[in-house]
Amino acid sequence: REDVSDSLEQPLEEPDLAQYPLVDFKPTNDEVGPRKPVKIVSSDPVIDRKPALVEEEEYTLPTLAWQQVEEDQHGEFQFMVSHILSPEEMYLHPVSEMSGQLAQLEVEMGRIAGHEKLARVEEVVVGSVWTVLQEMWYRVRVNAVYDGQVELQSIDYGHYLHEEHHGHQLHRLPSGLASTLPGLAVRCHLSRVRPVQDRGWDKLAMQMITSCLEGMDQHTALVVERNEAGSVGIVITLERQGKFSTVNQRLVEVGCAVSSLFGSNAGTDEVGDSGLVNDWDPLEDYNSTINNYVASGRRSKASSYVPG
Numbered sequence: 001r002e003d004v005s006d007s008l009e010q011p012l013e014e015p016d017l018a019q020y021p022l023v024d025f026k027p028t029n030d031e032v033g034p035r036k037p038v039k040i041v042s043s044d045p046v047i048d049r050k051p052a053l054v055e056e057e058e059y060t061l062p063t064l065a066w067q068q069v070e071e072d073q074h075g076e077f078q079f080m081v082s083h084i085l086s087p088e089e090m091y092l093h094p095v096s097e098m099s100g101q102l103a104q105l106e107v108e109m110g111r112i113a114g115h116e117k118l119a120r121v122e123e124v125v126v127g128s129v130w131t132v133l134q135e136m137w138y139r140v141r142v143n144a145v146y147d148g149q150v151e152l153q154s155i156d157y158g159h160y161l162h163e164e165h166h167g168h169q170l171h172r173l174p175s176g177l178a179s180t181l182p183g184l185a186v187r188c189h190l191s192r193v194r195p196v197q198d199r200g201w202d203k204l205a206m207q208m209i210t211s212c213l214e215g216m217d218q219h220t221a222l223v224v225e226r227n228e229a230g231s232v233g234i235v236i237t238l239e240r241q242g243k244f245s246t247v248n249q250r251l252v253e254v255g256c257a258v259s260s261l262f263g264s265n266a267g268t269d270e271v272g273d274s275g276l277v278n279d280w281d282p283l284e285d286y287n288s289t290i291n292n293y294v295a296s297g298r299r300s301k302a303s304s305y306v307p308g
Contacts, residue, residue: 059117061128062173064139064155065182067098069232071223078220081213082185083158086201087193087251089231090209091158091185095218099184102156105177109137113178116171124150130170131178134161139178140170155183190248191224191233193257205256212238212247 071077079092080099093099113131124130128142132152138161140152145165152161163170173179190209195201213219213236225233236247251257 067182067184075223078218087190090188108176112174113137116174119170158185188232188234192261193248193259
């Protein structure tokens with residue numbers, strides 16, 4: 001132990017580096033050959049940073065039919081009023097199983113319609129059907145495109161709406177009832193009457209027809225004709241204090257309309273008639289049918305069903 005202790009206490013001698021030649025450990029080209037590029041191998045998959053081009057599926061514009069009026073054996077049907085523009089253009093909901101799906105349609109539209117893609121500008125063409133949110137979701141048909149505006153019409157209620165062509169908010173129809181249920185609003189017009197004034201129906205006529213059909217009551221109509229535009233010509237019955245009349249006749253009685261069928265305060269129709277009365281000879285059977293219909297005071301079958 002003393003020897004070890006003595007050796008540890010002795011100072012260490014500095015090595016003489018001059019006696020050792022320096023050695024270059026850098027390899028030469030002759031030893032390893034020309035330098036090759038280093039390939040980095042990774043277990044991670046190679047990620048292509050270029051954005052993938054996803055082709056959008058071509059959208060087929062849906063075509064929806066319209067609900068048709070189904071008369072009973074007397075040529076009548078019951079309805080509830082949806083929207084009235086004039087005696088020449090009103091939209092009704094016939095009392096039917098199809099109309100009864102309106103409430104369910106509204107619920108489905110409110111839940112999923114907003115998730116559908118917007119229509120491309122070039123897809124917004126006359127006749128195409130979309131959904132739009134204006135206070136609530138509506139199914140709408142494009143009636144016209146002009147001056148940067150799109151004229152729309154609700155196929156379930158009948159009223160008109162407008163949207164900008166560019167920057168519109170028209171969505172595709174969602175699946176379910178929205179893309180399968182026919183348009184529920186049926187266009188109708190009061191048959192065999194015409195406005196007194198050449199410029200068309202006045203405010204009094206609108207007030208009169210609205211007062212006759214206001215409320216949530218069901219009404220009864222007799223189908224008289226269908227014109228080329230698809231509008232159903234009807235005579236709407238009224239019952240007031242046990243007396244039966246028609247809305248058509250009431251318009252004549254208050255001086256809003258003229259008609260040789262329902263009697264006219266303006267006398268018999270002149271040559272300037274619209275052609276719906278004086279040229280009605282082939283349809284004389286309808287005259288007697290309507291007259292008998294009103295005179296009989298026949299009450300249509302009651303129904304507890306209320307659409308929507």
